[in-house]
Amino acid sequence: MAAKLLIFLFFTFPFLLQFHFSAGQNPVRAAYWAAGSEYPVSSINSTLFTHLFCAFADLDPQTNRVTVASANQARFSSFTSTVQSRNPNVKTLLSIGGGSSPPAAFASMASQASSRKSFIDSSISLARSYNFHGLDLDWEYPSTATEMTNLGSLLTEWRTALNNESTVTGKPRLLLSAAFFRNSDYYTLLYPITAIRNSLDWINVMAYDFYGPGWSNVTGPPAALYNPGTQVSGDYGIRSWIRSGIPASKLVLGFPFYGYAWTLLNANNNGLFAPASGAAITPGGDLGYGQIRAFIGQNGPSEVYNATVVSNYCFKNTTWIGYDDTQSIKAKVSYAKQNALLGYFAWHVGADDNWTLSRTASQTWGA
Template identity: 90%
Template sequence: MAAKLLILLFFSFPFLLQFRFSAGQTPVRAAYWAADSQYPVSSIDSTLFTHLFCAFADLNTQTNRVTVASANQARFSSFTSTVQSKNPNVKTLLSIGGGNSPPAAFAAMASQASSRKSFIDSSISLARSYNFHGLDLDWEYPSSQTEMTSFGSLLTEWRTALNNESTVTGKPKLLLSAALFRNSDYYTVLYPITAIRNSLDWINVMAYDFYGPGWSTVTGPPAALYNPGTQVSGDYGIRSWIQSGIPANKLALGFPFYGYAWTLVNPNNNGLFAPSSGAAITPQGDVSYGQIRAFIAQNGPSEVYNATVVSNYCYKNTTWIGYDDTQSIKAKVIYVKQNALLGYFAWHVGADDNWTLSKTASQTWGS
């Protein structure tokens, strides 16, 4: 009997290690809410998420303080109480920056200790006054080694300030995350791995915007999980972060709740990487998942799921759209679980179609 027990424990040991490794960690099943989308905060189905990001607070370039635009103050200040009315356990984070924020402003702020302090102190004050559970930085992107060094200093000092504030006030420590580039380097400029590992609770890996009509002359999978023969994929990015020294359990894989629409040069050449003449549907080609489902309902295009790259696309005449549908989202959540990542996040809740993608992700995680 004892021998059988020893054998059972031996073969169960990897499982026990995995359980011990993950026990006590809160998985991240998250999404951003974008103020610019005008999607009502009260309409968010927060039961589908563990964390929600309120985006975006701004950096005042004159004072280096974190501010919220006057038009957003009412929604931001009530964000936590609103989403917790449906899910009292959901955690909220105030996200700062975003793709429309000038990266030079963040570089200037992060370059000096005094301006970093102004930024950090104001961020903590704002998060506490609005009852957020954490802070998130979306600086797109530090693009030189000097800026990466400054970025590392900012994170290190931010973590110290968060620890000190919690000690002094007796309040639970604020969470700290950052939305970072798909790889551990930004076009060969290396991120400050030690500072990231020691300072952030987790990284939101922006594994999307790989192909779009604004920068690619061929159709492509905007958020390919795999992309054989290239380094442009979510899997490559995740592996680059792990190989650089970031633990898998500090990584959340990003999903886009939007896609890109191209105009085909030849409607008969309508697969992946087909020549295009520019954007379709919108000036930049960016279309929400809700818009994509409406296009499908109204036009009856051919729909394709490509399991090799893990991406969906549809086409009708000269219009070609690449996006993530339920098949892609399910495969990506399975990938997250199989690779013991911390979780996933989506940009953004207002782009979903009646919570189709959000429910697919949540149900796949729970299955």
């Protein structure tokens, strides 16, 4: 009778069954720590997170093995023990790749079973030797249909290897996540949905870098949750993943602890999508949240929260900065909860301002 009831529920109300399974998973309240930021690992307030990502390990294009630069080995090897000294329950994942890693190296590695095996075996060995609880892939981005297919093979084989290693050693299976593009397709190239659904514990959806002075000649919300009339928003991306077949309970919404500064063409035209002539303040216009708050404190710009797109911005003379402040973070975390997502993550902890955004996110989730 119970089996018949489950079958009836599955076909009649599939969302109920999805909720049943997602309710058993631990929520993800996460952030990345970036070695390049030089922010001390010992300063991370790990009590505000359930998971922390150590970024980034590298892919050796000659051997197809996962490596850690010599300058990072001490920090990476002690990362877990350091963050657990303040929060013994926090889980750590070693993230591999990143935006500055050559995508061709990942494409080459994933193209052959033997090179995939070298990558997978070395990742597991490294994670175990450094006492990480899991592994995270950040391949930005597979750019052909063949590369997407090979990504699927990599994930499937990686999950099998993790299961086998756990069985042989008796240790808990390492977690496996990946940071993917905001949508389930990368400019019409569909991600390997079945392999992703069956292999990953969750997806980190990179719902940011929508607008920036390096690629948009107008101001814009760098990480809009909504963007009426366009497909460039976090909400559209999340819904595209769900439509593709990934359950909401495997999706983790990403948001930035940084923003972008533009130079306005006209100081009097200072709203969203105002014409701009490039970056302001820094060569690329990128500013950590702490830097943005310092600019606000020193210059007294006008500050605006736009609830329609869920983004903050400020402006003074011809300097215009788009970013997420506490209002945006609250709205995004509430969105994640209301849509039964697994959680949220931020890039990156070193850019926060005295844990203002991290604490806002954690309190909004209700930790």
